[in-house]
Amino acid sequence: MRIQAKLFTAAVAGAAVLGLAMPAQAASSQVSGNATGRCGASVLGGGNYQPLCLFFVHDGSGAIWGQDGSVSNLSGYTFKSGSGQGAGQAVKNNATAMESEYYENRGGTVWFNSGYNGNYDWAYDGKGGPLNYTWNNDAATEVGIGVG
Numbered sequence: 001m002r003i004q005a006k007l008f009t010a011a012v013a014g015a016a017v018l019g020l021a022m023p024a025q026a027a028s029s030q031v032s033g034n035a036t037g038r039c040g041a042s043v044l045g046g047g048n049y050q051p052l053c054l055f056f057v058h059d060g061s062g063a064i065w066g067q068d069g070s071v072s073n074l075s076g077y078t079f080k081s082g083s084g085q086g087a088g089q090a091v092k093n094n095a096t097a098m099e100s101e102y103y104e105n106r107g108g109t110v111w112f113n114s115g116y117n118g119n120y121d122w123a124y125d126g127k128g129g130p131l132n133y134t135w136n137n138d139a140a141t142e143v144g145i146g147v148g
Contacts, residue, residue: 027119031098033129036060039101051143052108054079054095056086058130063087065095070142073114095138099128111140 038060039053053066056079063079063086071077074092081087086094100108100123107125112118112134119133122145131138 026117027133029119029121029132031121031123031129031131032127035099035101035126035128038064039066039099039128051101051106052110052141053099053101053128054091054110054138054141055097055099056089056094057084058096058135060097060099060128061085063089065091067141070116070140070144072116072140074139074141075114092139093136095131096135097128097130098123100125106143107145109142109145110134110138111142112137114139116140116142 036055038055051066051068053064055061055065056063062084064084065077065079067077075090077091079086079089079091079094095110098108098110098121105125107123107127109116109120109122110131111120118139121131121134123129124145
């Protein structure tokens, strides 16, 4: 009887350790509002529309930031100067809305952690709106939907 009890205790302890070692599944949220149309060359400069933009204000107004491609760490980037509330502020951990304008059926993702990890918000092409999981906790952007 004692051997069975010890085996049972060892099995429970082993299961607990395995349970702690299992990585948690990242949560995601779809941003599905209409695009503002501000995520383009006329606002950000350069040639084509930017695939993914972040906004300082949740309704898509205020300062804007966009990048033609994925960015694994938003540290060092700032919202465009002269484009409203939040201009010149750091992008990392200050965005409240996103917009995807990629036009190649890839959409875009905003990640909670640098290196494309953790919870994320995503949008199909031509969609945008307030962030959910990454509201003022944005650390990376990726062209494509949750592909990190």
